[in-house]
Amino acid sequence: MTGPRQAARLWAGLSAFAPGAEPHGLPFALAPSGPTAGADVGRQPSALPSRPLLGGKGAPALRVPVLLDATGTPLADPKVWAALGRGASAGGAALLVSHVQLKERETVLKAAGVPLVLCAAPGDPLTPELLAPCAAVAASLGAPYGAPALPSEEALPGLVEALRALTGYRAPVLLLAPPGRAPGAVALRAAAAAGALGVGLLEGEGPDALPFAALAGEAQRVRARATVPAFLVTDSATDGVALAVAMAAGAGLLATALPVRLAAEAERATDADWKATGDRLGALLRVLWQDAQRAAAAAGVKDPRDLGPENLRALSYDAAALSGARLSGYGERLPWWTH
Numbered sequence: 279m280t281g282p283r284q285a286a287r288l289w290a291g292l293s294a295f296a297p298g299a300e301p302h303g304l305p306f307a308l309a310p311s312g313p314t315a316g317a318d319v320g321r322q323p324s325a326l327p328s329r330p331l332l333g334g335k336g337a338p339a340l341r342v343p344v345l346l347d348a349t350g351t352p353l354a355d356p357k358v359w360a361a362l363g364r365g366a367s368a369g370g371a372a373l374l375v376s377h378v379q380l381k382e383r384e385t386v387l388k389a390a391g392v393p394l395v396l397c398a399a400p401g402d403p404l405t406p407e408l409l410a411p412c413a414a415v416a417a418s419l420g421a422p423y424g425a426p427a428l429p430s431e432e433a434l435p436g437l438v439e440a441l442r443a444l445t446g447y448r449a450p451v452l453l454l455a456p457p458g459r460a461p462g463a464v465a466l467r468a469a470a471a472a473g474a475l476g477v478g479l480l481e482g483e484g485p486d487a488l489p490f491a492a493l494a495g496e497a498q499r500v501r502a503r504a505t506v507p508a509f510l511v512t513d514s515a516t517d518g519v520a521l522a523v524a525m526a527a528g529a530g531l532l533a534t535a536l537p538v539r540l541a542a543e544a545e546r547a548t549d550a551d552w553k554a555t556g557d558r559l560g561a562l563l564r565v566l567w568q569d570a571q572r573a574a575a576a577a578g579v580k581d582p583r584d585l586g587p588e589n590l591r592a593l594s595y596d597a598a599a600l601s602g603a604r605l606s607g608y609g610e611r612l613p614w615w616t617h
Contacts, residue, residue, distance in 0.1 A: 316578020341370025363390025365559025518569020
């Protein structure tokens with residue numbers, strides 16, 4: 279879980295490579311995929327080009343592969359929304375919003391020019407007009423109180439098709455799976471054939487939240503069985519090294535609500551100028567991405583989005599057991615992950 283000191287360092291935009299910086303706290307490290315990997319990779323961050331989200335056709339192009347999740351944070355003040363739009367746009371990230379938030383703040387968000395991803399929860403009244411400003415749609419596979427969003431996994435391709443039709447087949451569809459709700463391999467392959475770009479695996483909330491290693495293990499299982507990109511939805515990445523670890527454990531994308539909460543708290547606590555709050559959020563994203571590049575370069579990879587499970591090393595037996603990553607010092611995956 280994220281502690282107050284980690285959150286404060288994140289909001290302050292402090293580099294994980296600064297003298298005296300604390301370790302990121304995740305039980306993982308990055309390593310080259312082989313002894314000759316990365317011979318041509320420089321050590322300094324560079325202006326990497328934007329890439330489509332999860333590499334999907336028609337997906338929004340992001341400079342920083344981070345999806346800022348605003349759906350679970352109370353954001354009544356319009357200045358907070360203005361700050362979020364300014365910061366996400368400046369940092370090159372995307373913003374995940376609910377249908378209610380989009381209705382209330384569409385003007386502010388459209389003016390910011392930030393890529394919007396609409397979280398479509400079960401029962402939401404969606405229309406083509408509502409989805410018009412959205413660059414992508416994320417379908418939640420969990421209803422309130424733990425119920426499944428669909429009565430059967432066989433309905434998943436139909437859900438993807440319906441959402442794509444609402445956008446005029448313009449915007450791609452993501453899936454968001456709460457703990458225990460990740461569809462099986464057959465359903466995910468069918469959903470991908472219908473146009474789903476990938477599935478986000480949520481860590482959950484409170485005492486029911488999954489540890490980061492378990493989330494990474496779920497992503498490993500999805501990739502191995504369904505060949506569908508699986509990215510992590512977690513607040514555990516509190517610096518650029520942790521972001522790079524999340525890129526290796528997931529699929530080149532991280533969804534997180536932590537920067538959104540920090541921006542909202544800063545705006546409420548100080549009644550600050552929303553432009554200044556937005557600028558701090560943009561700076562936070564830039565530092566995260568630059569440090570992620572530094573961490574990836576040490577593993578012989580220029581772009582953190584190209585990191586994969588072969589670059590991930592577990593620093594404890596428990597982390598290796600949960601995640602399927604190679605155990606550092608042992609050099610291999612634990613036996614039950616090799617069958």
